[in-house]
Amino acid sequence: MSSIVDVNNINMTFYTLEGELNVLKDLSFSLEEGKILALLGPSGSGKSTMLNILSGLLKPTSGEIDIKGKIGYMFQRDNLLEWRTIMNNITIGLEIQNKLNNEAMKKIEHLLRIYDLWDFRNNYPRELSGGMRQRVALIRTLSVDPDILLLDEPFSALDYQTRLLVSDDIYKIIQNEKKTTILVTHDISEAISMADSVAVLSRRPANIKAIHDINLTVKDEKTPLTARKAPEFKDYFDTLWKELDVNEKE
Ligand SMILES: Nc1ncnc2c1ncn2[C@@H]1O[C@H](COP(=O)(O)OP(=O)(O)O)[C@@H](O)[C@H]1O
Ligand SMILES: [Mg+2]
Numbered sequence: 326m327s328s329i330v331d332v333n334n335i336n337m338t339f340y341t342l343e344g345e346l347n348v349l350k351d352l353s354f355s356l357e358e359g360k361i362l363a364l365l366g367p368s369g370s371g372k373s374t375m376l377n378i379l380s381g382l383l384k385p386t387s388g389e390i391d392i393k394g395k396i397g398y399m400f401q402r403d404n405l406l407e408w409r410t411i412m413n414n415i416t417i418g419l420e421i422q423n424k425l426n427n428e429a430m431k432k433i434e435h436l437l438r439i440y441d442l443w444d445f446r447n448n449y450p451r452e453l454s455g456g457m458r459q460r461v462a463l464i465r466t467l468s469v470d471p472d473i474l475l476l477d478e479p480f481s482a483l484d485y486q487t488r489l490l491v492s493d494d495i496y497k498i499i500q501n502e503k504k505t506t507i508l509v510t511h512d513i514s515e516a517i518s519m520a521d522s523v524a525v526l527s528r529r530p531a532n533i534k535a536i537h538d539i540n541l542t543v544k545d546e547k548t549p550l551t552a553r554k555a556p557e558f559k560d561y562f563d564t565l566w567k568e569l570d571v572n573e574k575e
Pocket of ligand 1 (some may be wrong): 339340341346348366368370372373375
């Protein structure tokens with residue numbers, strides 16, 4: 326299969342009043358269509374910077390990026406507007422681009438129905454649970470019909486139990502919609518349970534220490550919850566734990 330994302334030798338240096346900050350060092354990876362890649366790295370290693378570069382919000386200091394498709398970017402915070410209803414939060418991207426036609430509206434209604442948010446379309450964000458807000462944010466991202474999803478720590482604001490359930494929901498949505506996905510996380514278990522492959526980032530300046538293909542033996546349908554019960558899970562965890570340098574001092 327051919328790759329839909331190709332990242333070659335990306336370097337990123339921020340020039341600030343305090344001096345230069347090298348954030349990304351010679352980062353390379355590629356991703357096949359329909360696959361989920363997790364970028365796993367410690368906090369402050371440059372994960373969000375990488376997504377900002379992939380989405381075109383930032384220009385790298387050097388390196389090449391080849392992306393064959395349209396990007397949908399879900400930021401670290403859900404960024405729902407409290408004064409707009411759920412429906413009006415979802416339509417805002419298309420509204421701004423002047424692309425909110427009948428067809429787009431039908432698609433949004435369909436997504437709201439199948440992902441259990443239809444009854445809440447006229448509610449406001451504060452009336453929804455953290456998990457529902459994440460689903461709304463994902464549907465808003467899907468509404469522009471992207472080929473590649475960039476998800477920046479989508480579950481980090483949720484408490485542990487909710488995070489497990491919501492990652493299951495979000496995973497099923499991604500699989501249903503057949504989206505190629507780059508998931509940024511600092512959570513080892515989340516990376517193993519969601520992704521087809523995991524790229525481990527070093528501390529700043531981040532480069533890729535290793536990329537692991539994840540192959541789990543799961544009895545029923547694979548979801549992040551069933552994946553955690555796979556016999557191989559613990560071995561992957563140990564390997565990634567060692568590589569992540571979680572115990573190293575800054
Ligand atoms: N626009 C910017 N200007 C200067 N420094 C930045 C900028 N954006 C991020 N940084 C710094 O780059 C480093 C990596 O940030 P980030 O990509 O947000 O890390 P992560 O998402 O892995 O936690 C941090 O030290 C952060 O302070
Ligand atoms: Mg970040």
